[in-house]
Amino acid sequence: MVPPPRFDAVRFATYEPDPAQPSQAEAVKVLSDFAAGLGSGEPAKKRGWFRKAPAAPKGPRGVYLDGGYGVGKTHLLASLWHATDAPPEKKAFGTFVELTNLVGALGFQKTVQTLGGHRLLCIDEFELDDPGDTVLVSTLLGKLVEAGVALAATSNTLPGKLGEGRFAAADFLREIQGLSAHFRPLRIDGEDYRHRGLPAAPAPAAEEAVIKASHATDGATLDPFPALLQHLAEVHPSRYGALTDGIRAVCLTGVKEVPDQATALRLVVLADRLYDREIPVLASGVAFDRLFSEEMLAGGYRKKYFRAISRLTALARDGQGLLPA
Incomplete structure (x- = not known):
């Protein structure tokens, strides 16, 4: 700990x-x-009688x-x-x-x-x-x-x-x-330092580019986004950190809006663990700011979802370095 x-x-x-x-x-x-x-x-020193x-x-x-x-x-x-x-x-x-x-x-x-x-x-x-x-x-x-x-x-x-x-x-x-x-x-007041003075989130990469980058990067993973969500449902969130051991980059294809709240909350935990470990993410599909529905972003877990969007966006910027110049 x-x-x-x-x-x-x-x-x-x-x-x-x-x-x-x-x-x-x-x-x-x-x-x-x-x-x-x-x-x-x-x-503390032993105190006297008086x-x-x-x-x-x-x-x-x-x-x-x-x-x-x-x-x-x-x-x-x-x-x-x-x-x-x-x-x-x-x-x-x-x-x-x-x-x-x-x-x-x-x-x-x-x-x-x-x-x-x-x-x-x-x-x-x-x-x-x-x-x-x-x-x-x-x-x-x-x-x-x-x-x-x-x-x-x-x-x-x-x-x-x-x-x-x-x-x-x-x-x-x-x-x-x-x-x-x-x-x-x-x-503590202020704006998100991860985006202070920075351009907007990078656009998703082409699927072919994500696949090529995964093969060219030592220690990179490559998964279809729906398959990743399914796997997360089969692993206790306390083990998500262990899932990232030895991983140097995460490559995802076919990213789309998550289908339900339980899936969304699991993805939030994974995003936190990836961010903690500074693992870049390169993805095709929809942009990370479209992962969660309007209903989710207006609900009781909205702050979790906004944190996940912020952190995944920062990791997506890092992931741009995986693409060829």
């Missing part, structure tokens, strides 16, 4: 705040102070980065992980999905024991898609805070608004409010 390859070398110093968005520079300062406040983790015990810290023991896609939240979260003065085995970094998968693999109590000795838990892409996740994560984070674990998370939704548009969030208001109490919200 460490930052993925794309964010292995990022630091606060490599984050480039947009001068037009003061909240970005403020976020760097707040998170730098937050990391410094976690200290070295050395055990010395007062240090007061318990007041307020939330966590920070929550809220903002649109592409403002650098994951960059900042990974920078916080790197800046925290603790060995890698005492701090954890993972997506919200990876955290829930960890509970599924280890069991709840073992997860609390495993993470309870950590100094920091960073959760990327914090989203509540169903009531079960709400209760699970609320209980887990409560246990970890009690154990002294500091929390940091990113999301496109304020903590008090998690779950809206996806399930009857009002029925689970207590759990959602309990989650919110663990965090200090930190708003």
Whole structure:
């Protein structure tokens, strides 16, 4: 549970705040102070009979980065992980999905024991898609805070608004409010840095060009898009990262609008894993901004879909380098 390859070398110093968005520079300062406040983790000196015990810290023991896609939240979260003065085995970094998968693999109590000795838990892409996740994560984070674990998370939704548009969030208001109490919200404004000042997404390549590029590129895959979607339905999303091991480029033919929401959500997870690993994508068919229907882009998962479009578009730009000059 460490930052993925794309964010292995990022630091606060490599984050480039947009001068037009003061909240970005403020976020760097707040998170730098937050990391410094976690200290070295050395055990406190034994107190004497007449010395007062240090007061318990007041307020939330966590920070929550809220903002649109592409403002650098994951960059900042990974920078916080790197800046925290603790060995890698005492701090954890993972997506919200990876955290829930960890509970599924280890069991709840073992997860609390495993993470309870950590100094920091960073959760990327914090989203509540169903009531079960709400209760699970609320209980887990409560246990970890009690154990002294500091929390940091990113999301496109304020903590008090998690779950809206996806399930009857009002029925689970207590759990959602309990989650919110663990965090200090930190708003980060700005436009998507992946497209700031850049041209529009590249047009899809011709199918013949995609096939030729796949054969000319060591470590490239070549799949018809419908076959890829079918395969994703047969693999648990927690294994999508492993699917990309050893892959240097992804070539797809016949890309078209995804047929349903379940398929779309699986594709979002794959897009995140490809982006984390900086794997270029070259595709024929429709452009990536036409992957999801208007209904999907107006629904409760719209922020996930826009993030996927943004990331796939960035990878498609990288994929242009696979074509002959």
